[in-house]
Structures are given as structure tokens and as C-alpha cells.
Amino acid sequence: MRKSYAAWMLLLFSFCLLPGLAMAAPAQAQDQLKLMVEGKSVDADVPPVIDQGRTLVPVRVVAEQLGATVTWDDVSRSATIVRGQTTLELTLDRKAARKNGKDVQLDTAPKVHNGRMLLPLRFVSESLGLTVGWEEATRTVIVNSPLTVSVNGSGLAAASTVYVIDGTAFVPVDALANSFGLKDWVNKQTIHQTRTIDSVRVAPLDEMRDLLGVDAQWDQKNSRITFTRDTNFTGVEVDGEKVSIKTTNRVTPASFTLEGPHRIVMDFPQTHLSSKMQNGLDSSYQGIAYQASAANDSDDRETTQNNRVNDQAAEMPSWLSGIEENNDSEDVAVDALSQVTAASVPVASDAKPPLVTTIRYSQYQPDVVRVVVELSQKSNYDLSQQEDGVSVTLKPAPRKTGYLIVIDAGHGGHDNGASGVAGNKEKDYNLAVANKVVKLLSQYKEFQVVATRSTDVYLTLQQRVEIANNMGADLFLSVHANSFTPTSRGTETFYYNANSEAFARLVHSYLVKATGFPDRTVQIQPFYVIKNTKMPATLTETGFLTNEIENKQLMSPAFQDKIAQALATAIREYYLQNQ
């Protein structure tokens, strides 16, 4: 050390002999950078400078503050920096450098400034295994020995750098909040001492400890910060459309939905089963936290049983089974299952099943509790975080009460559709026929008939599809009329998905008979409403509004009755064929 320091003095001395160099103008005040090393401000006799966005510091700072040995070779004009197992060789005015004997490229070269050799701080520090950060607000470079951060025994993943400033450890706010499932909540809180270092929001360890309600230990000897918070899942309460999930701490789960049956899956991070909930686990490591006490008949119960077997396969804790989840096989299982469900649930049942049927839970991963709320129908939901868990407000779509048929009158409102040769509008023909179809189908008590519109209003194509999909419709029929050249004539019917072909062909056969127009056949087209609906769906173009003969008929109420009757008969027949 002594020898290398002497070498550095020699360097300084030799530069001072060069005329002009020692007289270089002092740095401007606004260029002044501050340097914080291991939590302490460093006053260098030559302050750090920024060159092309990179901070350069005097060799002396590297030697004295970073605890490295620096030797200078006058002939090659290069510095050799040794700290622990790392050796760096940097040459004045050259970007080519060597780290442990291997070539590396600097983005800024060491240079002479005010008679001192300056080294690129970030490169040197990071090469020596140190943490480096830049705080723009205070123009401070922060360098400290790396600190590891662990949360309940596991390493904190992204953006987990800790900076030491004036003896205080600043920890990453978002990465920490996220790991405890508190990101949204923390974003609503005031954090008093946040700083932004290398674009990451950090806050003092003590403030984050209090804010998150966690234990935090800074083991200075081992350069380690340990966060611990033991959150337990203790149970659930169900009150109609509100589910309260009880935990011993504030925690927000990641959530998503699955179908077959409809369910909301919530994963609570850094959470464990209370001993009571642990005792409720069965041999597949799942527990039932809630079971609706509905007067189900035996068929229903059998269906529920099947569903549970299916879920277990999909949601078995992977860390216990060691088997990765296979989404493909779940899809197949769900498809097979929904057929079972459809076959075993009576059609026109007056007894509404409770919305929440079952709530299951498991220790899905070592630090993740999974709670699955099983529903009798599709439902949107809101999560709101409470001191003692999460409340889930369910927003179910209107209930399906029978064989559900969605009748869609095309266009509407500002969207007129095609124009008829008599100045008539397609949207009015579509609505007239659709309303008649709805009326005809409503006479069957096993049918639940829903119109996407029953008045002259505008709906997007997506809205039309959502009505059908969200309610779990069994059939979808869209009514339209065609337009092209004055001589174009005929009836055509469209479908897109394979499950729609039989329905489309049946509808078309009745429609062609009713119109007496030329048969333009059944065709496959990716129209939005028939492509994106999940149930058998068809779109009919009864005839051409641009043809004088066909338009005259399409405008006649008696003809519209005939068309509506044909469509209703086709739907009734399709229903009876598929029972």
C-alpha cells in the first residue's frame, strides 16, 4: 500500500511538472458531484467529474475509499488496481482495459484532469464487486459493498439493490412491497424519505419496516438485510355476493379466473396456512374452507365431485408433486367435464344454486397460499384489501335460467347498415325481424331469450359477443340484410366455427324456403360476432336491399313475419335435435 501510494505521488508530481496542467481551471460549481462511499461523504481534493455521462474520480479515491491497491506504470501509462480477487488494468486515454487478464471495453477512458488521473468510477467499482448508484437529484454517486436482501428466507428478485447513504440503508420500495403483496397499497401511502437512485425508488429501511409492518434486520457484519413477516390464512366468510378471505396481515393476492366450473383463483404471496387450516387439508393437500349448504339433488352433487377431481389435477401444489402444470390437459378435461355438466343439470330449474358453491385452499408454493372460489356462474369481481385480509365483491352476470338463445339485430343507432333502394335502412329490417323472433321463441318456457337490442340503439360488435359469452348462451343468431349491385339477389347464411355448421345449415334451409329467393348457400366467413361467440352461432343475410324486388318484400311486415317464423322454427328444431 505504501509503495503504491508513493507511485501515485510520483504520478501527481510528474503531472505537476507539465506546464499548464496544474493551472487548469477549477470545475464549475454546478458541475460539482458528491461522492458517498460506504455511507459516508467523501471529500476528494479533486472532485469527481462527469465525462460523456460517466463519473470519473481521482485514483486516490479508488485507492483510499474503495480499499484497492493501485500501482502506476510510468512507461505504459497504466494503473493496476487490485482488490480481493480482482485485478484491473486501465490505461490513460484508452478505452481498452483488462479485467483479470481479459480484455474489456470501457465507455469512457481514464484521463487527466487538473493534474490528476481520473478513473471511471462505475466501471471500477462494479468490477471490484461494489454497488454503485447515481442520485440525479443531489448529483451524488453512491458506492457501497453489496447487501443481500431476503424476504422470509428467499432472495428478493428484481431491482433489489440497497444503497447506504449517511449510514442509513435505503431499500427498494416497489420490489419489497410487491413481494409482500402490498404494491397497490404502498402506492397509496405517503413515504417520507424516498429517493430515486438509478431510476429505482428507495426508502430508509426503518420507514419501510414500519410501513409494511414487517420485521427487518440489518446484519452489517454479513452485509445482509432480512425481512420477515409471517402472514397466516385463517379462513373465509361468505355473505351472498361478498367473500371475505381472512389473513393475519394486510396482503393482496394475484388473481385470475378459470372456467369449468367458473372460479376465481387467488394466490397470496408470503402467506402460510394457519395450523387450523393446515389440519383441514386432505390427502391431496387441499382443504375446503367453505361449502354452500344448498339443497342440491344427487346429479348436482355428482357434478361438483367431478369438478373437484379435475381441479385437483390442475391445482395440486407443484412444489409438492414436482410435476409442472399442464394447461393443455386441463383444457381437455374441462371440455369433457362441461359436457357432463350440461347433461346432468336439469334445464328449467326454479331452484337457483348459490353463487358461491365451494371455496378451496392449499399451500400452493412454500410461501404462497392459493384460495379458489368456485362459482355457479361467471362473475366479475372486485378485490379490496382489508387490515385482516381481502374482501371479494362478486358481480355476477344475469343468471342463466334456461336454454339461452341470443338474438342479435344487426347495426342500430348511428349505424344504419345497408341502404335499401326505397330509402329504407337495414337496421330497421333487422330489428323488426329480431323482435318477432324473440316473441315467437318466448312462448317456450324452457327457452330464455335475450336480445342484444330491442330498440334503435348502437352496440359494438364486441358488446354483442360479450352478452352471449358472459351469459353462457346456447345459441346465437344475428339478423342482417344484404347489399351489392341492383341485380344481386338471394339468401345466404354464414358461420365460422365448426360447432356452428349444423345450426347454420338448419337455419339456412328454413330461410331459403321462406324467402323463395335464390339460394346463395351456407358460407364460412370470419364475421366478428360469429367468430368470437363460443356457442353455435350464425349470421343470416335474408335478401338484398339493393335489389328492387327483394327490397319490396323485405319491407313488408307479412314477409317479415314469415322470416321470423322460419328462424324460430329452425332454432326450435335445433334445440330438440340436440337434447
Ligand SMILES: [Zn+2]
Ligand atoms: Zn348488416
